[in-house]
Amino acid sequence: MASSHPRVLAIVLAGGEGKRLMPLTAQRAKPAVPFGGIYRLVDFALSNIINSHYLHVIVLTQYKSHSLDRHISKTWRMSSLLGNYVSSVPAQQRVGKHWYLGSADAIYQCLNIIDDERPDIVVVVGADHVYRMDFSQMVEAHVESGARATVAAIRQPIAMADQFGVIDIDPSDPTRIREFLEKPVNPVGLPDSPTEVLASMGNYVFDTDALVEAVTKDASDPDSRHDMGGDIIPAFVADGTAGVYDFIRNDVPGSTDRDRDYWRDVGTIDAYFDANKDLIAVQPVFNLYNSDWPLLTGYTGLPPAKFVHAGPGRLGHAADSIVSPGVLVSGATVAGSILSPGVHLHSWATVTDSVVMDDVQVHRHAQVHRAILDKFVVVDERARIGVDHEEDRARGFTVTPSGITVVPKGTHVA
Numbered sequence: 512m513a514s515s516h517p518r519v520l521a522i523v524l525a526g527g528e529g530k531r532l533m534p535l536t537a538q539r540a541k542p543a544v545p546f547g548g549i550y551r552l553v554d555f556a557l558s559n560i561i562n563s564h565y566l567h568v569i570v571l572t573q574y575k576s577h578s579l580d581r582h583i584s585k586t587w588r589m590s591s592l593l594g595n596y597v598s599s600v601p602a603q604q605r606v607g608k609h610w611y612l613g614s615a616d617a618i619y620q621c622l623n624i625i626d627d628e629r630p631d632i633v634v635v636v637g638a639d640h641v642y643r644m645d646f647s648q649m650v651e652a653h654v655e656s657g658a659r660a661t662v663a664a665i666r667q668p669i670a671m672a673d674q675f676g677v678i679d680i681d682p683s684d685p686t687r688i689r690e691f692l693e694k695p696v697n698p699v700g701l702p703d704s705p706t707e708v709l710a711s712m713g714n715y716v717f718d719t720d721a722l723v724e725a726v727t728k729d730a731s732d733p734d735s736r737h738d739m740g741g742d743i744i745p746a747f748v749a750d751g752t753a754g755v756y757d758f759i760r761n762d763v764p765g766s767t768d769r770d771r772d773y774w775r776d777v778g779t780i781d782a783y784f785d786a787n788k789d790l791i792a793v794q795p796v797f798n799l800y801n802s803d804w805p806l807l808t809g810y811t812g813l814p815p816a817k818f819v820h821a822g823p824g825r826l827g828h829a830a831d832s833i834v835s836p837g838v839l840v841s842g843a844t845v846a847g848s849i850l851s852p853g854v855h856l857h858s859w860a861t862v863t864d865s866v867v868m869d870d871v872q873v874h875r876h877a878q879v880h881r882a883i884l885d886k887f888v889v890v891d892e893r894a895r896i897g898v899d900h901e902e903d904r905a906r907g908f909t910v911t912p913s914g915i916t917v918v919p920k921g922t923h924v925a
């Protein structure tokens with residue numbers, strides 16, 4: 512049982528492959544996917560942890576982890592003087608000749624770190640969601656409730672239940688979980704709202720001894736998939752020791768009524784695109800400009816963005832858009848878009864409703880519409896992307912169900 516000021520170790524699960532985000536995850540782990548101009552997805556989990564004043568943090572990585580490891584070590588390294596750290600821990604085959612078999616095995620394989628650290632509480636969070644959350648409020652609720660494991664929960668449409676762990680609360684004690692079904696195909700809606708379920712956010716708080724016991728037991732179970740949502744949480748539920756923390760209770764400093772409950776699982780390209788667009792709405796449902804709970808990331812050292820009027824009919828401008836440092840809009844028109852650092856747009860080019868990643872070049876008279884251009888893409892003079900989907904598919908680009916064209920990293924589009 513933890514004290515009221517527990518020692519906390521935070522673990523970020525960042526080994527996921529993110530198959531449904533292909534081709535953005537062809538060369539990088541999902542938590543390393545760029546988002547919102549200057550961020551990577553993992554920055555949201557890490558910002559929440561650091562803003563919660565948890566300064567002992569490990570990030571478990573595995574799949575195509577090079578750019579993620581580099582980002583963590585460059586951006587999140589802390590001074591060791593105070594004993595604080597954010598360190599990435601790649602799969603190391605510590606307990607056998609295999610990589611992490613699942614998220615629970617990832618934790619099992621780093622029990623040596625938990626042993627060295629001796630925390631009272633372990634906070635385990637996913638690395639691929641966009642939201643603000645004060646984990647210290649969840650830890651407080653966990654300690655008060657007496658649960659051994661607590662799952663953060665949010666209401667989601669029942670149609671999405673097969674993507675989430677779905678929680679059934681004990682009616683006699685609304686802080687307890689009666690049943691937990693990982694990605695159910697026949698979900699039952701909530702009694703007060705049949706079109707919704709209570710979904711796990713993939714964030715957990717554990718008493719350390721209970722977590723160690725659970726992952727150790729799980730490691731020797733030949734029938735387990737070694738998954739936190741699929742195996743570990745259901746085991747706590749079976750023991751009657753699993754609690755729930757409703758995200759609606761979380762009150763992050765500086766949040767607005769509009770963005771207090773914002774949480775997005777950007778599991779698909781369409782969800783990723785929509786979450787990017789959420790940032791630029793006139794009244795954004797997720798407000799980046801909350802300095803009471805800053806979203807932290809690496810700084811590029813690039814010069815400020817610049818807009819130049821390159822001659823008659825060539826007024827370089829952007830509306831309803833996010834424009835990062837190092838961007839040059841020279842006689843081009845931008846609307847409803849997110850431009851990452853180093854993007855360069857030339858005269859008469861138009862970029863509308865698009866996400867454009869670092870160092871992309873769009874040459875004269877080119878058109879880009881409802882598209883995601885990965886890093887280092889070059890769009891030739893007069894080339895078109897997102898204007899004719901048949902043409903896009905013929906060039907091998909992904910076109911999503913809602914009609915977003917995705918151009919892979921480094922592609923030269925003629």
Ligand code: ADQ
Nearest residue numbers: 524525526527611613614617637638675676711712713740
């Ligand atoms: P999913 O997101 O589908 O569901 P998973 O693919 O295991 O579950 O990813 C969870 C987190 O663990 C991600 O951040 C991922 O990067 C990481 N991860 C996956 N495999 C890993 C491994 N081998 N090593 C290290 N990290 C790994 C989960 C829960 C659901 C919940 C949703 C919320 O299982 O119950 O509803 O998250 O989105």
